[in-house]
Amino acid sequence: MASLFVHEDLPPVLDSTSNPPPLFDGTTRLYTYFPCPFAQRVWTTRNYKGLQDKIKLVPIDLYNRPAWYKEKVYPQNKVPALEHNGKIIGESIDLIKYVDSNFEGPSLFPEEPAKRQFGEELLSYVDKFVGGIYASFKSDPIKEANTQFDYLENALSKFDDGPFLLGQFSLADIAYIPFVERFQIFLSEAFKYDITAGRPKLASWIEELDKIDAYKVTKVTDPKELVEMYKKRFMAASL
Numbered sequence: 001m002a003s004l005f006v007h008e009d010l011p012p013v014l015d016s017t018s019n020p021p022p023l024f025d026g027t028t029r030l031y032t033y034f035p036c037p038f039a040q041r042v043w044t045t046r047n048y049k050g051l052q053d054k055i056k057l058v059p060i061d062l063y064n065r066p067a068w069y070k071e072k073v074y075p076q077n078k079v080p081a082l083e084h085n086g087k088i089i090g091e092s093i094d095l096i097k098y099v100d101s102n103f104e105g106p107s108l109f110p111e112e113p114a115k116r117q118f119g120e121e122l123l124s125y126v127d128k129f130v131g132g133i134y135a136s137f138k139s140d141p142i143k144e145a146n147t148q149f150d151y152l153e154n155a156l157s158k159f160d161d162g163p164f165l166l167g168q169f170s171l172a173d174i175a176y177i178p179f180v181e182r183f184q185i186f187l188s189e190a191f192k193y194d195i196t197a198g199r200p201k202l203a204s205w206i207e208e209l210d211k212i213d214a215y216k217v218t219k220v221t222d223p224k225e226l227v228e229m230y231k232k233r234f235m236a237a238s239l
């Protein structure tokens with residue numbers, strides 16, 4: 001089934017001066033921070049499944065957080081978090097699986113056992129992919145980027161019935177793309193490294209993802225700000 005995405009106006013961002021929403025009133029809420037790649041995974045999943053009316057976005061200003069968020073919503077004080085059926089659930093990979101399994105809309109995980117198995121493998125590997133690249137900014141980003149993006153290029157060869165990691169668009173693509181998007185910007189800007197050079201499957205994967213509105217509306221809006229943030233956060237010692 002194709003995406004049920006519909007365009008929407010984004011709600012205002014809540015900060016330390018904002019009142020909490022009427023918590024645990026039966027509304028399902030996704031607490032988010034628009035620039036966060038982890039939260040972006042859940043936002044994209046929600047959009048693709050057409051759940052704009054069922055899961056309300058509650059954007060939080062992470063740099064000026066309302067005290068009630070930690071006290072009353074999510075003691076871990078991170079995003080994303082989902083308020084659903086009187087409970088708060090966190091962790092983006094658990095959440096994209098949860099939203100896919102517990103809400104209506106097109107399924108984002110295939111039925112075929114071989115695809116399910118590889119999908120789980122990709123979802124287990126994603127922290128290594130992300131962590132490896134983050135850690136390498138202080139040492140040898142080119143070497144690590146070669147390893148990690150070759151891994152993706154290789155993974156994209158596994159199924160040839162579509163341009164995505166499991167053939168059709170799935171949770172596996174949603175888990176990786178927010179980070180690939182950011183690494184593409186940063187590696188190009190800071191190291192003149194083009195992640196798609198010599199990787200045709202990766203290039204067409206990104207191109208196809210860019211055609212999916214549910215993802216497109218969640219993309220980085222200010223690449224310059226991202227580059228500055230990455231420099232400060234991951235390369236501070238070398239500045």
Ligand SMILES: N[C@@H](CCC(=O)N[C@@H](CS)C(=O)NCC(=O)O)C(=O)O
Binds near residue numbers: 079080092
């Ligand atoms: N493992 C978590 C990571 C979430 C995370 O680190 N979110 C960041 C924003 S991108 C956050 O909330 N940081 C606030 C903090 O750590 O205080 C997930 O996958 O959801």
